[in-house]
Amino acid sequence: MLDHQAKVAAVKALLAGKDCGRCGHATCAENAEAIVSGASPYNSCLDATPQAAAQIRQIVGRREPAISVSLQTIWQILTSVGLAIALIIAITLLSIVGTLIPQEASAAEYIQRYGQQGYLWLHALKLDGLFQAWYFLTLLLALLLNTAACALKRSLVSWRLLSKPMPDRSGDELPQLHYHQELPLGDQQEQGALTRTAQALRASHFRVRTSEDWLKASKNRYGRLGVDLLHLGLIVILIGAIYGSLTGFSAFQVAHAGETFQVPQSTFSVRVDKLWSENYANSEEIKGWYTTLTVIDGNQEVLTRTIEVNHPLTYKGISFYQASFGSDWWDQGHFTVQVVQSGGKVLGTYPVDSHGSFSVSQAGLTVTAQTFFSDFALDENFQAFDRSQYLNNPALLLTVRQSDGTERQSWSFAQESLQQFYEEHLSGQELYHIRLLGMTAPEYTGLRIAANPGLPVIYGGFILMMLGLFLNFYLPPRWVWVAVAKGKLQLGALGRDHREFEPGFAALIQRLQAQLQRNENIKEEVYVAR
Amino acid sequence: MSLDSTFFFYLSAIGYFAAFICYLMNATVRPAENEGKRESSDETLGITTQPSRVLAYGSAWGRWATWITAGTVAISTVGVVLRTIALSRSSEMFMPLPVSSTYETLAFFSWAIPLAYLFFERRYHLKTLGIFATGIAFLLIALGSSPLVPKEVSPLVPALQSYWLVAHVLFTLSGEVLFSLAFAASLLLLWQATRGRPWESLKRLDEISYRAVAVGFPLFTLGGLVFGAIWAQRAWGRYWSWDPKEVWTLITWLIYALYLHGRVRWGWQDRRTAWLLVIGYVASIFTWFGVNYLLPGLHSYAG
Numbered sequence: 001m002l003d004h005q006a007k008v009a010a011v012k013a014l015l016a017g018k019d020c021g022r023c024g025h026a027t028c029a030e031n032a033e034a035i036v037s038g039a040s041p042y043n044s045c046l047d048a049t050p051q052a053a054a055q056i057r058q059i060v061g062r063r064e065p066a067i068s069v070s071l072q073t074i075w076q077i078l079t080s081v082g083l084a085i086a087l088i089i090a091i092t093l094l095s096i097v098g099t100l101i102p103q104e105a106s107a108a109e110y111i112q113r114y115g116q117q118g119y120l121w122l123h124a125l126k127l128d129g130l131f132q133a134w135y136f137l138t139l140l141l142a143l144l145l146n147t148a149a150c151a152l153k154r155s156l157v158s159w160r161l162l163s164k165p166m167p168d169r170s171g172d173e174l175p176q177l178h179y180h181q182e183l184p185l186g187d188q189q190e191q192g193a194l195t196r197t198a199q200a201l202r203a204s205h206f207r208v209r210t211s212e213d214w215l216k217a218s219k220n221r222y223g224r225l226g227v228d229l230l231h232l233g234l235i236v237i238l239i240g241a242i243y244g245s246l247t248g249f250s251a252f253q254v255a256h257a258g259e260t261f262q263v264p265q266s267t268f269s270v271r272v273d274k275l276w277s278e279n280y281a282n283s284e285e286i287k288g289w290y291t292t293l294t295v296i297d298g299n300q301e302v303l304t305r306t307i308e309v310n311h312p313l314t315y316k317g318i319s320f321y322q323a324s325f326g327s328d329w330w331d332q333g334h335f336t337v338q339v340v341q342s343g344g345k346v347l348g349t350y351p352v353d354s355h356g357s358f359s360v361s362q363a364g365l366t367v368t369a370q371t372f373f374s375d376f377a378l379d380e381n382f383q384a385f386d387r388s389q390y391l392n393n394p395a396l397l398l399t400v401r402q403s404d405g406t407e408r409q410s411w412s413f414a415q416e417s418l419q420q421f422y423e424e425h426l427s428g429q430e431l432y433h434i435r436l437l438g439m440t441a442p443e444y445t446g447l448r449i450a451a452n453p454g455l456p457v458i459y460g461g462f463i464l465m466m467l468g469l470f471l472n473f474y475l476p477p478r479w480v481w482v483a484v485a486k487g488k489l490q491l492g493a494l495g496r497d498h499r500e501f502e503p504g505f506a507a508l509i510q511r512l513q514a515q516l517q518r519n520e521n522i523k524e525e526v527y528v529a530r
Numbered sequence: 531m532s533l534d535s536t537f538f539f540y541l542s543a544i545g546y547f548a549a550f551i552c553y554l555m556n557a558t559v560r561p562a563e564n565e566g567k568r569e570s571s572d573e574t575l576g577i578t579t580q581p582s583r584v585l586a587y588g589s590a591w592g593r594w595a596t597w598i599t600a601g602t603v604a605i606s607t608v609g610v611v612l613r614t615i616a617l618s619r620s621s622e623m624f625m626p627l628p629v630s631s632t633y634e635t636l637a638f639f640s641w642a643i644p645l646a647y648l649f650f651e652r653r654y655h656l657k658t659l660g661i662f663a664t665g666i667a668f669l670l671i672a673l674g675s676s677p678l679v680p681k682e683v684s685p686l687v688p689a690l691q692s693y694w695l696v697a698h699v700l701f702t703l704s705g706e707v708l709f710s711l712a713f714a715a716s717l718l719l720l721w722q723a724t725r726g727r728p729w730e731s732l733k734r735l736d737e738i739s740y741r742a743v744a745v746g747f748p749l750f751t752l753g754g755l756v757f758g759a760i761w762a763q764r765a766w767g768r769y770w771s772w773d774p775k776e777v778w779t780l781i782t783w784l785i786y787a788l789y790l791h792g793r794v795r796w797g798w799q800d801r802r803t804a805w806l807l808v809i810g811y812v813a814s815i816f817t818w819f820g821v822n823y824l825l826p827g828l829h830s831y832a833g
Contacts (some may be wrong), residue, residue: 022544046797081796088784095781097826099774131772250767280622280685288688309688310765319765322688340669451769458769462756469748497794503737 007036007059014056016047017176020494024079024153026160027167035060041076066501078149087143094139098130144238158228166209166218171483174492179505183489189516193489196515197482202506206480214483223475223496230468236459244454252323253447259298263449266318268297273304275445277325284392289325291445317451324446326389329372329439330354335396336438337412339367342431349437362405366434370396372439378412393418396436412436476500480508489516531796536618538609538683539637543671545602546644546664552595553660592657599644599664603617606641606667613637620683625693629699633681633817636674640667642707646742665713668708690726697723701753702779704816708746712739713811716804724800730743739807740793747786750814754779774825778817785810 012032023044025031034040035056042057077083101122102109110119110128126133174180185193198208198215206217251264260271274292279285288308295303295315305313312321327333333354340348341363350358350367357368375387376395384395394414401407410427412434413419423433476496483490491509496500613628628634647663650656673679719735758779763769770776789806793799 010577057537074715082792088788090783092784095777098772099777099821103772131777283685285685287685288691310692310694310761312764312767317766321765323766377634448767452763452769453765455769459760462759466748466752467757469751472745473748500740500794 002293004036008032010059011035011056014048014052014059015045016048018171018178020047020178020493020497024157026157026356038072049290070427073285075149078146078352079153084150087139087146089137091136094136098136099126101127101130102460103131104129110285125273144235147231147322148235151228151235151402154231155228158224161224162221166216166221166479168214168216168427169481169483169492171214171485171490174481174483174490177492178493179483179491179493179495179501180200181491181505181509183509183513183516185484185487185489185490185516187487190484190487193516194482194484197491200508200512200515204511206478207526208310213485214481217478217480217482219478220475221477223471223477226470226472227466228450228470229464233463233465233468235461235465237458240454240457240459240461243457244452248450248452248454250450253449254444255291255447256328256442256444263318265451266316268295268302268316269382270320272294272445274306275325275443277443284390286325287408289322289445291447297416317453319450319476321448321450322445323448325443326446327374327391327441327443329389329441333369333372333439333441335369335372335436337367337369337396337398338435339363339399340433342433347432354441357391360432363404363432365433366401368399368401369396369410370399373397387526391439392437394436396434396439398434400432400434410434414439478504532561534611534635535609535611535613538605538612539640539671540675542602542606542609542640543668543792544673545598545605545670546640546671549552549595549598549602549644550661550668552591553657553664556589556591556595557658557661559589578634580746593659594733595660595664596648596651598671599660600648601625601638602664602667603641603645606637606644609637609641610641615639616683623685625686625696627696628692629696629703630686630690631680631684632822633679635681635699635703636670637702639710640670640674640702641660643667643710646707647711650738650742654734656734656738659711659714662717663711666710666714689765692761694757694764698753698761701749701757703753704746705746705750706818708742708749709807709811709814712742712746712807714809715739715742719804720801723804729800733798736799736803739804743786743789743807747790750767750786751783755783775817778813779820782810782813782817785813 001044008029009032012028015028017028019027023031023040023046025034025040027043031040031044034046035042036059038060042060043053044054045056048056049075063384068164102113105128107119107123110122114122126135130136137272161178169177175182194210194215195212197372198210198217201217202217204219206219208215208217232323240519249265253261255261255272255275257275258273262269271294273294275290277289278287280287289437290306290308292304292306293313294301295313297315303313307313307322309322312319314320334355335352336349337352338349339360339518341347347360347363350360352358352367352369354369354372357366359366373384373386373393373395375390375392377385377393379385387393395418396412398412399407400410410430410433411422413422414436419435423430427433442462473529479494481492489512491512493501493505493508495504548756553706595726611626613634614626617625617628629638644663644667647659651660674681715735719732719739722732722735723729758776762771762776785806789803789810791804792806
């Protein structure tokens with residue numbers, strides 16, 4: 001027993017004595033006790049010199065720790081600084097790779113960029129779906145555990161610190177603290193020094209408790225919880241994210257006006273009453289896409305709302321988002337074309353549907369509408385492709401079969417200049433030209449349907465995180481002890497950490513000096529820069 | 531030339547350049563200080579030392595620099611206000627504040643960085659950073675004046691018509707403005723450290739960097755991550771899609787988190803933290819520009 005106490009005392013003497021809490025214990029005395037009993041590692045004091053740490057190690061010696069080795073080691077690793085740094089760096093590097101290599105793209109795209117072999121490697125290493133890969137998710141989970149362990153450790157210390165009243169410290173203990181200052185007092189000053197100090201502290205919103213020759217003051221005590229709240233918030237966000245990904249769903253629904261569709265994972269359906277797209281005045285630019293939806297639950301029309309991008313509809317936890325918009329050019333286009341003889345004589349104007357055909361009897365032609373491009377363009381190999389779903393450059397590819405059986409492909413462009421160019425230079429020996437006069441197709445609305453039960457948890461986590469950040473940076477805790485003895489005013493302080501209070505403490509000292517000097521020399525004005 | 535917002539921004543470029551010259555002169559035209567002499571300092575632990583001569587405050591060049599900068603910020607403010615009015619006049623367009631195009635974000639930075647800097651200058655009595663603040667503001671306006679950057683109020687695609695966008699961009703950029711100051715202070719610190727200056731005299735720069743991040747990090751977190759996620763959920767039904775912009779915002783955030791842990795929790799008190807601020811800032815610039823122009827995806831709002 002004596003042996004144990006002596007060891008604790010010896011270890012305590014070797015620790016830095018600042019009661020800063022960074023070792024995970026509220027006071028150095030506690031840490032010393034923990035080191036000797038094996039719960040705390042010999043090098044847990046971040047401010048102890050290496051020599052002191054080595055000496056502590058010698059005192060403690062090789063002995064069985066109080067908790068089993070494996071649990072102890074796991075806990076130490078989980079709460080270690082090194083793990084946090086390693087995880088953050090690993091996640092960062094992998095994430096960078098995930099932004100440089102396109103994610104979730106088609107095999108063809110990868111092969112085009114990286115070659116066949118390259119694609120096989122990428123796919124095997126899951127670099128094409130990195131953010132869902134098991135190794136990435138494992139790293140995230142590890143970071144979650146690391147954060148949770150550190151947060152728990154710190155929260156316990158916070159609890160111990162804040163549930164006790166501010167400890168008293170004698171004048172001898174003050175020089176040990178992070179922030180310390182000694183102010184000499186003149187004879188006349190010593191009497192009122194403590195009162196003036198209390199005044200100055202109260203003016204800075206400290207809560208002050210005075211006694212005969214000492215005082216203790218604190219401010220923003222609960223500011224210490226900022227870090228705990230912040231990390232709790234992060235943990236809540238991640239838990240919400242995991243919960244949401246396990247219980248939520250996402251689907252895409254294409255619908256035309258008048259259609260009703262059953263909503264996945266629910267008992268109600270939705271009818272699309274109306275859908276339309278608006279451009280900006282005198283412009284091709286899209287201003288908005290709108291869809292009027294009616295929710296039908298149990299054969300009753302429960303709700304009718306018009307949605308647009310950024311303004312979804314939510315019913316029973318399922319949300320409907322205006323995601324995209326388009327026209328059924330591929331299958332349901334209706335075109336109006338004009339057949340013209342190469343001399344210029346118009347043979348007639350004919351309606352034709354996608355993949356439909358018509359005949360021009362007087363010329364013995366059968367014309368079939370093959371493919372429609374709403375935004376025709378040529379790639380580097382001069383192959384035609386559709387650049388977008390917008391009607392920017394309409395072009396219709398038709399097959400013309402003549403009475404003698406010969407078949408030819410013919411292009412038809414809505415844009416006159418393009419049609420002219422085609423007729424003059426590219427149509428070869430065509431006897432007949434086809435001109436595209438008009439096109440319509442039924443429009444469809446693209447809706448994203450999604451539910452995420454984890455959202456409230458995630459948003460709650462956001463609030464906790466932001467509260468924690470605010471508390472931490474704007475309301476940092478301060479603890480100040482003052483003792484008057486032998487013609488000196490001793491101040492010792494602890495801040496949020498051992499650097500953050502530096503300028504604040506210096507400012508406090510200056511204000512105190514001003515206060516004290518005012519007493520000494522009433523006539524002289526002492527200006528001290530802030 | 532009409533007196534529109536662009537006019538005032540170009541005018542502010544002149545002002546920033548003039549201020550830049552004054553700050554430069556303030557830093558160089560001075561009695562050289564003795565390298566070998568140790569700065570006087572309180573021996574007691576934790577008290578900051580007296581500011582060193584190079585970082586001093588008060589010469590005529592310095593006073594001119596500050597006044598010109600303040601005046602230029604006022605001119606730039608007029609530009610911002612005019613742009614806001616122009617946006618509200620564009621009747622069909624939804625965008626209450628000028629934060630949606632590259633030109634507008636460049637203009638925002640050129641207004642906000644010197645403004646934030648002036649607060650720091652007043653608090654820390656340090657004018658050397660003014661060289662950076664005014665210099666970068668001038669450069670950004672020069673960039674914005676390039677014909678490759680469209681300046682017209684152009685209509686927004688449906689996805690961008692949202693108050694959440696305004697909140698998201700405003701807070702994120704504000705955070706990045708402060709990261710810019712921390713970046714400048716860190717560069718200065720690293721440069722001075724390489725020239726053999728003792729750490730004690732550079733503490734003020736470290737302090738400035740920290741304060742800038744202390745204000746900027748919560749702003750960046752709120753704007754970039756929180757508002758960004760909320761907006762994504764409203765617009766696309768998915769608060770996080772691992773797309774390049776989101777991932778790089780996360781990377782930037784993690785680097786600054788690493789910095790805060792290093793300085794606050796693990797007692798790093800050397801060049802490591804300064805380097806982290808430099809790297810973090812490069813990441814934030816890449817998040818802002820690099821992703822738009824170099825990487826494809828949902829977030830490529832180039833122009």
